[in-house]
Amino acid sequence: AVSPKIAPSMLSSDFANLAAEANRMIDLGANWLHMDIMDGHFVPNLTIGAPVIESLRKHTNAYLDCHLMVTNPMDYVEQMAKAGASGFTFHIEVAKENWQELVMKIKSAGMRPGVALKPGTPVEQVYPLVEGTTPVEMVLVMTVEPGFGGQKFMPSTMDKVRALRNKYPTLDIEVDGGLGPSTIDVAAAAGANCIVAGSSVFGATEPGEVISLLRTSVEK
Numbered sequence: 001a002v003s004p005k006i007a008p009s010m011l012s013s014d015f016a017n018l019a020a021e022a023n024r025m026i027d028l029g030a031n032w033l034h035m036d037i038m039d040g041h042f043v044p045n046l047t048i049g050a051p052v053i054e055s056l057r058k059h060t061n062a063y064l065d066c067h068l069m070v071t072n073p074m075d076y077v078e079q080m081a082k083a084g085a086s087g088f089t090f091h092i093e094v095a096k097e098n099w100q101e102l103v104m105k106i107k108s109a110g111m112r113p114g115v116a117l118k119p120g121t122p123v124e125q126v127y128p129l130v131e132g133t134t135p136v137e138m139v140l141v142m143t144v145e146p147g148f149g150g151q152k153f154m155p156s157t158m159d160k161v162r163a164l165r166n167k168y169p170t171l172d173i174e175v176d177g178g179l180g181p182s183t184i185d186v187a188a189a190a191g192a193n194c195i196v197a198g199s200s201v202f203g204a205t206e207p208g209e210v211i212s213l214l215r216t217s218v219e220k
Ligand code: DX5
Pocket: 009, 011, 012, 034, 036, 067, 144, 145, 146, 147, 148, 149, 150, 151, 176, 177, 178, 179, 196, 197, 198, 199, 200
């Protein structure tokens, strides 16, 4: 029921050659492009925003899987939709009060809503969002502390993936952080089907082989 979505994290790409890097990933078999939006406040790092998404959109039709590590996700909905974002994943830690309004706004702006949780956030917090009348269509379980690429996968987060998969057999469950050939089997066995991979893909001599390997593991 759930199909694999392999999403290279463009955070690990050469930002000065973003369009070429993005299209290279799609040519190598990537399904989605994972775009890390950071505001220097929710996380101690600053990356890209809507203007860069808008520029990239002119060079690719690919699904842009946007992960908003920002304190005020509501402020980004309109600009991200206009820029051409496909998915809009916000963090539950900053949307406890207004997630219903936020999800509705994301949907009516034409994007696919997702919710993310940091490693320390209990999984129960996102159940109402999956079960609501206007449900999120993806849950992103962070497998590192958000903010930077190249960190070590935290196996302790797999309990959350398993709990979600047991409850929701057809839900898109994304994992993000430290995924690569040595960690994918654990994540796939737990039930993740959307796989973000930055340094393991961009750091490989044969990125296409890493993308295939990730897909094969999810299909098993
Ligand atoms: C981290 C970002 C990730 C990051 C993953 O805050 O959300 O998408 O780019 O990079 P790797 O795969 O290198 O851990």
